[in-house]
Structures are given as C-alpha cells and as structure tokens.
Amino acid sequence: LSSLMIQALHPRALAAVWDNSNFRQQLKARLGRTALFVASTTYGGVELATKSIERVNAIHAKIGGLDQQGKPYKANEPDLLRWVHLIETVSFLNAYQHLTLRPLSMADCNRYVIEMNTVGEMLGASNLPNTLPELLQAIEQYAPVLTFDQRTRETLQSIENYSVGFAEK
Numbered sequence: 001l002s003s004l005m006i007q008a009l010h011p012r013a014l015a016a017v018w019d020n021s022n023f024r025q026q027l028k029a030r031l032g033r034t035a036l037f038v039a040s041t042t043y044g045g046v047e048l049a050t051k052s053i054e055r056v057n058a059i060h061a062k063i064g065g066l067d068q069q070g071k072p073y074k075a076n077e078p079d080l081l082r083w084v085h086l087i088e089t090v091s092f093l094n095a096y097q098h099l100t101l102r103p104l105s106m107a108d109c110n111r112y113v114i115e116m117n118t119v120g121e122m123l124g125a126s127n128l129p130n131t132l133p134e135l136l137q138a139i140e141q142y143a144p145v146l147t148f149d150q151r152t153r154e155t156l157q158s159i160e161n162y163s164v165g166f167a168e169k
Contacts, residue, residue, distance in 0.1 A: 001159055003091035004034070008155040009146040010083050015067035016075045018151055027162050038088075041119050053122045060124070068149065078126040085120035085128065086139050089113060093132070106132065 008014045017023060023030040040052040063075035073080060093112055097103045104112065109132040117128045129135045 001031075001162075002095070003088045005156055005159055006087045006091065007084055008152050009148060010080070010142065011067045011069065011145070011147050011149070011151075012071060012073035012077075013080050013083055014151055014155065015065060016063055016073050016080065018155070019065050020063045020075070024154070024158050027158055031162070038092075049119070050122070053119065056123060068151065076124050078124055081120070081123050081125040082127060082138075083142055085116070085123065085125040086135060086142075089116045089120070090135055090139065092116075 008017075021030060037052050037056060041049045044052070057076065060075035060081075064073060066072055089112075093104075093109060097109075110130070113132055113135050114130050117130070120128050127138075129138045
C-alpha cells in the first residue's frame with residue numbers, strides 16, 4: 001500500500017490510473033490484481049512471471065491521455081514505468097527491512113535492487129539503478145514533478161479507508 005500511496009504523487013502516473021480504472025469504487029479488486037502480479041513476479045516461476053508481465057504490458061499499451069495540467073501520458077512510457085518500479089522496489093525493501101528480524105546487508109539490498117530490475121525492464125522501465133543508494137538518488141530526481149493535489153488526496157483517502165476485512169470482536 002505504501003508503494004501505491006507514494007506513486008500517487010506523480011501527476012501523470014496518477015492520471016493513468018485515475019482515468020483508466022475504477023479503483024475508487026473497486027479498490028479491493030484493484031489491490032487483488034496488484035497483489036497477484038507482485039506474488040507471481042516474486043514467488044512464481046519464470047513462465048508465470050512472464051505471463052503476468054505480458055498481461056500488464058498489453059493493458060498499458062492501450063492507456064494514454066492527459067493529466068490535470070494537460071501533459072500527455074502513456075502508461076507504457078519508460079519514465080513513468082521507471083517511477084512506479086523505483087517506488088515499488090524501495091517500498092518492498094523498506095517493508096522487509098522494517099519487519100524482519102534479520103535485515104539485509106547493504107550488499108544484499110543492492111542484489112535485491114538488481115534482481116528487481118529484471119521485472120522493471122520487462123515492463124518497459126529504463127535507466128534503472130543498480131544499488132540502493134542509486135535507487136534513492138533516482139527517486140529524488142522526481143521531486144520537481146511530484147504534486148499533492150485533490151486527486152492525490154482522494155487516492156490516499158481511498159487507500160487509508162480501505163477495510164481489510166478484519167472483524168472486531
């Protein structure tokens with residue numbers, strides 16, 4: 001979820017999701033599809049991961065439009081895919097480091113970044129970093145284009161108010 005929240009700060013990336021999905025009404029289904037993709041590319045074999053990536057690429061190939069400022073976007077644009085990939089990678093790594101009893105060494109973090117690049121490149125992202133420090137620096141380069149507007153606020157509220165289905169007793 002942290003990955004989706006941070007990704008929403010990029011106005012063209014958010015426009016692609018906002019204009020072309022029903023996540024605000026069907027967040028559970030959207031999150032389920034995202035979780036299935038993450039699981040298949042993380043834990044699945046090469047064949048399953050490749051099929052999942054091909055499915056996402058086929059969807060992205062059909063998506064384009066204009067963001068709120070009138071700037072064009074295409075969901076398969078390498079720079080937007082790079083943004084999404086960088087945030088996913090750092091979010092997953094941060095979650096692991098925070099929740100594990102045995103945090104990864106810097107060398108292992110760097111290896112994770114490199115391993116994740118395979119998925120990013122297959123999705124169409126380019127110019128991906130090979131170390132955690134490079135990854136963090138790459139994310140910083142997006143700061144001038146990131147915004148927090150009404151769409152971002154609504155997206156965050158949708159995610160924050162999402163019921164995970166635990167019943168209180």
